[in-house]
Structures are given as C-alpha cells and as structure tokens.
Amino acid sequence: MPISVPCPHCHKKWKLKDEYAGKRIKCPNPECAQIISIPAAPSSNGDLIAAPVAPPQAKPKPPEPKPVEKSREETQAEAERLAAAMLNEEPEKKDTATEEVKTFEYACQFCDHKWLLPVSQQGKNVLCPECKARQKIPEKKEVKIDWRDPNAQRPSLARGPELPDDLKDQQTKTVNIDSLVQAGAIPEAEVEPLPLGTKLKRGFIVLVAVCLIGLGIFSIFRGRTERGDNKLYEAAVASIQDVKDDGGFALRQAALFRAAYNTAAGEATIRLNDKTKVKESLGLFSKARQQLEESPKSYERDYLLGELAVAILRLGGTPEQVIGEIRLPWKPELQMGNKPRFNGNGNDVQAELRRVLLALKAEGKAAEFDFRLSVIRRVSRVLIAKEQLETLNEILSQGFHEPEMIEAKAHVAYERMRMGAAPNQAAQPGDDFNPSLDKRYQNITGPDAPALAKRSGTPEQRLIALALVAEFSDDPKPALAAALEIAKREKATFGKGISPMVLIRLSYTAGKAGEKGFAELLFDSNVQALAEAESIRGRAASPNPKIDVAALPKPPVTQAVVGHACAALYGCRQNALAARDKKAAKEYEGWNAGTFRPAGLLGLVLGLQDSQEK
Numbered sequence: 001m002p003i004s005v006p007c008p009h010c011h012k013k014w015k016l017k018d019e020y021a022g023k024r025i026k027c028p029n030p031e032c033a034q035i036i037s038i039p040a041a042p043s044s045n046g047d048l049i050a051a052p053v054a055p056p057q058a059k060p061k062p063p064e065p066k067p068v069e070k071s072r073e074e075t076q077a078e079a080e081r082l083a084a085a086m087l088n089e090e091p092e093k094k095d096t097a098t099e100e101v102k103t104f105e106y107a108c109q110f111c112d113h114k115w116l117l118p119v120s121q122q123g124k125n126v127l128c129p130e131c132k133a134r135q136k137i138p139e140k141k142e143v144k145i146d147w148r149d150p151n152a153q154r155p156s157l158a159r160g161p162e163l164p165d166d167l168k169d170q171q172t173k174t175v176n177i178d179s180l181v182q183a184g185a186i187p188e189a190e191v192e193p194l195p196l197g198t199k200l201k202r203g204f205i206v207l208v209a210v211c212l213i214g215l216g217i218f219s220i221f222r223g224r225t226e227r228g229d230n231k232l233y234e235a236a237v238a239s240i241q242d243v244k245d246d247g248g249f250a251l252r253q254a255a256l257f258r259a260a261y262n263t264a265a266g267e268a269t270i271r272l273n274d275k276t277k278v279k280e281s282l283g284l285f286s287k288a289r290q291q292l293e294e295s296p297k298s299y300e301r302d303y304l305l306g307e308l309a310v311a312i313l314r315l316g317g318t319p320e321q322v323i324g325e326i327r328l329p330w331k332p333e334l335q336m337g338n339k340p341r342f343n344g345n346g347n348d349v350q351a352e353l354r355r356v357l358l359a360l361k362a363e364g365k366a367a368e369f370d371f372r373l374s375v376i377r378r379v380s381r382v383l384i385a386k387e388q389l390e391t392l393n394e395i396l397s398q399g400f401h402e403p404e405m406i407e408a409k410a411h412v413a414y415e416r417m418r419m420g421a422a423p424n425q426a427a428q429p430g431d432d433f434n435p436s437l438d439k440r441y442q443n444i445t446g447p448d449a450p451a452l453a454k455r456s457g458t459p460e461q462r463l464i465a466l467a468l469v470a471e472f473s474d475d476p477k478p479a480l481a482a483a484l485e486i487a488k489r490e491k492a493t494f495g496k497g498i499s500p501m502v503l504i505r506l507s508y509t510a511g512k513a514g515e516k517g518f519a520e521l522l523f524d525s526n527v528q529a530l531a532e533a534e535s536i537r538g539r540a541a542s543p544n545p546k547i548d549v550a551a552l553p554k555p556p557v558t559q560a561v562v563g564h565a566c567a568a569l570y571g572c573r574q575n576a577l578a579a580r581d582k583k584a585a586k587e588y589e590g591w592n593a594g595t596f597r598p599a600g601l602l603g604l605v606l607g608l609q610d611s612q613e614k
Contacts, residue, residue, distance in 0.1 A: 003016045005038055007034070008036060009027060009034040021039070021040050110135070111131040113128055122137050123136070229608060232582055232604065236598065239602075240598050242593040242594045243598065247557055250558065255291045260304055262285070263308050265284045266284035267311045270314050270315055278328070282315070282328075292359065293362075305367070309353060312352045313379065315349050316328060316330045328347055329348045330386070330391045331390065331394065349391065353391075353398070360375065361398075370502065372408075375399070376408060376411060377471075380415040381415055385419070396409065410437065410440065413426040414472070418472065423437050423438040445469075454466070459486055460497070462486055463483055463487065463490075463506070466479045467505045476510075477515065487503060500524065503521060504518075507519060507532070507535040512541045518531055528563070531563075532553075532567050533570060536571050545577075549571040554595070554596050557594060564596070565599045572602075576604045577611050578607075580611045584600070
C-alpha cells in the first residue's frame with residue numbers, strides 16, 4: 001500500500017510506493033529537489049518520516065608535504081612568469097560558464113540531420129537521433145597564434161616571403177619594441193621636444209626648398225613669356241620691310257614712314273638688353289637718320305628728327321651696363337692713342353646725338369628755332385636725370401648757331417631749376433643771362449605768367465610764350481585757354497605768317513591736361529595729323545590714358561601720312577602699357593601691312609617694355 005512521506009526540507013507530504021521504504025530519493029518538489037531517506041518502519045500516526053541525509057564529513061587534511069627545493073632554471077622561469085603577469089595590465093578573464101552548457105551544432109555524416117551536442121562530446125562516439133548511425137564527433141583543438149610570426153592569421157596572398165631557417169630562429173628569439181608597446185609590456189617612450197635652434201634650421205631648409213621650387217616655376221613661366229615677346233619683336237621689326245616706295249604712298253611719305261618705324265624699332269632693340277643687339281639698334285637709328293637727312297625740308301621731317309634725338313638717349317647706360325656691353329658710353333672714352341673707342345667701334349651717345357642735332361640745323365633744312373629749343377629741353381630732362389651734364393654741354397652747340405646759344409643755355413637752365421637746382425647752380429659761369437635768370441624763370445612759372453605772356457609781341461610770339469608757360473606750369477589750363485583764344489583769332493595765318501609747329505607743341509600739353517587739342521585749327525592735313533599724334537602722346541601721361549586705337553584715322557595708303565602712323569604707334573604703346581599683355585597683337589596684324597601694321601606691332605612691343613620697367 002502507498003506510504004505517506006513528508007519532506008523534512010520543504011515540509012510537503014508525498015505518497016510513495018511501499019517499495020521505496022528504506023531507500024533514498026530526491027524530493028519530487030522541483031523547487032526543493034533535496035535528497036531524503038525513506039525509513040523502513042512507519043511512525044505512530046502511520047506516516048513515514050524521512051530523515052535528511054547528513055552532509056559528508058570532511059576528510060582529515062593530509063599532512064603538508066615538505067617543500068621541494070627548485071632548481072635555478074625553474075626559479076628563473078617562475079620569476080619571468082610572475083614579471084610578465086605583473087606587466088600585463090589586463091587581468092585574465094575567467095570563463096564562468098561550465099563546459100556542459102556549451103554546445104555546438106553537428107550534422108550527421110550519413111543523413112545530414114543537424115542537432116545540438118555538448119562540447120564535451122567532441123572526440124566521442126554518438127548515435128544519430130534520426131538514422132541511429134554511430135559516428136565519431138571530431139575534436140576541435142584551439143590553435144594558439146604565435147604573435148612573433150608576421151604571417152599568422154593572414155590570407156595566403158597577403159603573406160610575406162618565407163624567411164630562411166637561420167633568420168626564423170633569430171626572429172623567434174627577438175621581439176620588436178613596437179610589439180611590446182602594443183602589448184602593454186612596456187610603456188610608450190616619451191618624445192623629447194625639439195630645441196628651438198633645430199626647429200628654425202628645419203624651417204629654413206623647408207623655406208629654401210619652397211623658394212627653389214617657386215623659382216623654377218617662375219623661370220619656366222618667364223622663359224615662355226620671353227620667347228613669346230621675342231617672336232612679337234621679330235615680327236614687328238620684319239613688318240617694316242613691307243613699307244615700300246612703290247606701295248602707292250603720296251610723295252615722300254614712304255621714307256618718312258620707314259624713318260618713324262626704324263626709330264621705334266631701334267628703341268625696342270636696345271631695350272632687349274642683349275649685347276648682340278647693340279649694333280642692330282645702332283643700325284636702325286642710323287637708317288632713320290639717313291632717311292630723314294635725305295628727305296626734303298618739311299614739318300614732318302623736323303618732327304621725326306626731334307623724336308629720333310630723344311629715342312637715341314636709350315643707348316646710354318650705367319658703367320655696369322657699358323662694361324656688360326649692353327649699352328653705349330655717354331661720351332667718348334680716350335683709349336689706345338687718345339682715340340675714342342667702345343669695344344673697338346668708337347660709338348657713344350654723344351656722337352649719335354651730335355649727328356641728329358646737326359641734321360636739325362642743316363643749312364637750307366634747319367628746323368625752326370623754337371622747335372629746336374623744345375627738342376633740347378626734352379633731351380636736357382633725360383641727361384640731367386642721368387647726371388650727364390658734361391654730355392649736355394658738349395652737344396648744345398651742335399643744334400644751335402652762335403647767336404642762338406644764349407637762349408639755348410637759358411632753356412637748359414630752366415630745366416635744371418625745374419628739377420630743383422638753385423639759380424646760381426643752374427647757369428654756367430659767365431653766361432650773359434645769369435643775373436636775370438631767376439626773374440625770367442618766375443615769369444614762366446609764376447602765377448601771373450599767362451597774363452604776362454599775353455601782353456606783348458606778335459601773335460606768334462605770344463603763342464610761343466604761352467606754350468612755354470603751359471609746359472612748365474602745374475596747371476596749364478589758363479595758358480591753354482589764352483593760347484586757344486589767340487589761335488582761333490589768327491586761324492587764317494597758320495602756315496603763312498604763324499608757324500603751325502607751335503600748335504603741335506600746344507597739342508601735347510592740351511592732351512596731357514585732358515583738354516581738346518589744336519589740330520582742328522590747322523588746314524594742312526599733314527600737320528593736322530602731327531598735332532593729333534602729339535595730343536595722343538600727351539594723353540598717355542594723363543590720368544585717363546586709355547586710347548581708342550580703333551577710332552584713330554587709318555586712311556588708305558594713297559591718303560596716309562606719317563602723322564597717322566605716329567598717332568597709331570603712340571596709342572598702341574600706351575594701351576599695351578595699361579593692359580600689360582599682348583592680346584591686341586591679332587588685331588594689329590589685321591591692319592594694312594604696308595602702312596599701319598608696323599605701328600601696331602612696334603607700339604605693342606614698346607608698351608610691354610614700358611610695363612616691365614614700371
């Protein structure tokens with residue numbers, strides 16, 4: 001019959017078969033599950049009282065074994081192990097999970113049935129629950145990675161070459177410092193800051209390298225630019241050959257065109273600063289002078305000789321440039337038997353100027369005295385700035401006759417005073433005008449100068465005086481207005497009683513002041529074109545220097561005169577200076593080859609050279 005048994009742990013009663021009497025069982029209560037003993041004899045009330053199982057008594061501790069002495073090698077190995085454990089900052093992670101709770105999925109080798117097996121079954125025989133086939137579970141061994149092997153855990157294609165055996169042994173015995181730092185075995189080394197001197201030295205080396213790279217890039221860019229400029233220069237000089245006598249020009253105009261262009265080409269050539277081009281520049285200037293010397297007397301001839309005298313001053317240079325053979329000396333150098341020589345050819349600026357000034361006062365073709373005075377004033381400004389007073393005194397007599405020398409010296413003194421010299425320093429000792437020089441200069445530059453110039457003399461003398469006052473004045477407009485009033489009143493006498501050259505001079509000053517020129521008051525088309533050219537040359541020095549060259553007159557060859565060529569040359573030169581590029585070359589190449597194309601190209605070359613100097 002069933003036995004009623006209470007659990008001494010959870011105090012629940014259970015009815016058991018009598019066959020469990022005297023045995024030990026686990027309490028059926030899943031929350032208890034303690035081992036209880038079922039007594040053989042029932043209690044007084046008929047229940048069997050289960051007795052708790054006594055915990056097993058602890059076995060007595062065996063006596064501690066005597067410590068065994070360790071060898072020297074074992075002691076050293078133990079010390080190394082303890083040191084490595086102390087250097088390792090991360091404590092070992094203990095796996096708290098028991099081996100029984102770990103499982104893995106296994107597929108039957110016969111029927112591909114998959115089920116979970118405990119890890120402990122690895123390496124043992126099991127039966128497939130599906131097909132009941134017996135099979136051995138393979139054992140997965142944990143592979144320890146050798147941290148000293150650089151090819152460990154790397155794909156085959158990413159592995160490096162195998163080392164020889166002798167190096168393999170050496171590799172396994174040595175450790176890289178970086179590996180120890182990454183493993184935390186040793187602290188990362190602190191980098192000591194560089195001294196200031198070392199930083200400056202390294203910075204200087206970097207700066208020098210950057211500068212050298214920049215210099216190389218600049219040299220390449222400049223080389224390309226210079227090659228382009230040289231091609232433009234060669235095309236400009238070659239275009240002069242297209243100006244021919246049989247090209248349909250009016251009488252004598254072809255020679256005047258070539259003289260104007262040769263003068264511009266000579267200036268552009270000497271400014272290349274190439275010693276192989278000095279003779280070529282001299283040759284171009286000589287051609288221009290010879291062409292003008294052979295031309296009959298005219299206002300255009302005189303005008304171009306004045307421009308040639310100013311352009312020739314570009315030949316002179318500093319002592320260093322003379323030694324470098326890219327410029328001529330200003331005056332003769334007495335060498336080898338007191339003969340003037342320069343690199344064996346005897347050329348100098350003084351000699352070239354003398355030839356031009358002699359052509360200006362040539363008998364039967366002499367230019368007007370007032371015009372020659374204006375030329376010597378322009379030449380004096382350059383020579384005074386270059387401190388070549390001795391050269392100036394030597395050439396003065398070449399452009400004037402003896403009775404004219406007093407006035408010529410006075411105008412040179414005006415220029416010296418204009419540039420800051422005192423009256424007693426501006427004039428040469430013994431000059432007749434010396435005592436009155438200061439008063440005469442005040443009459444030109446003082447506030448009452450325009451009124452004084454209008455008072456006395458013929459209309460032509462008053463115009464000449466007003467032109468001089470306007471040229472020296474900071475505000476030329478009052479003098480220009482007075483001159484315009486007289487010019488309009490005497491319009492019918494220009495070319496007959498009054499020389500038109502004074503209006504050409506006034507046109508330059510008017511253009512510089514931004515005022516309307518005097519060209520429209522002239523009847524002769526040749527002189528009118530010169531006046532317009534001087535107005536454009538003056539506008540180049542004004543605050544608004546942009547010149548509309550497309551609007552300049554460029555008539556057909558049968559009607560073209562040298563004044564038109566000069567106007568185009570001045571306008572293109574000024575625009576190139578303002579733009580600082582040669583984009584207009586295509587436009588100028590489209591101009592007429594035998595008349596105005598050289599003006600456009602030469603003006604462009606000179607303007608680019610002006611921009612480089614500024």
